[in-house]
Amino acid sequence: MKRLLVIVGFLVIAVAVASGLQDCPAEDGEHPVFFEDPDDCGSFYECAYGKAHHIQCPPGTYYHPEINVCDFLEYAECGSRPTTPSPAPTPEPSSKESGK
Template sequence: MKLLAGLLVLSVLAAVATATTPTCPEDDGATPVFYPDDTDTHGFWECSNGKAVHLECPAGLVWNANINACDWPSSRK
């Protein structure tokens, strides 16, 4: 049973490690840079000082790349 639990943990860690982190500009400009999370519709990336920071939309909302904001799922069409 411990072996199975250990394999499950390793699988989850491997999936997280292979998630694509976007490349951000080194300097913050006047307009923030956002990227959608390709694996989670509730998540998105915001660039800050050359690094991508992963953020989550509040419960019930999803990331809408058209407006660069969290939005109701029905509005994403």
């Protein structure tokens, strides 16, 4: 039984370390709690009801952890967090190209 508890304990710690996520407070406070996604500068987490909810910044913006907003890359302070460029929008075919 003791061995099983040790194994379960290690698994819990491994999952917590692998996720790299902060703990959210059990109850929401007066101000929302936000934190950066360590694997993507273009997204962040917002705590609500004790759980972290992953939020993607709009295309072309990145999470700025000091002011808790999505901002342009030159202002976002991504540090070592990876930045994934947003895909370019696909242009609509013109009526000449579509054969009309």
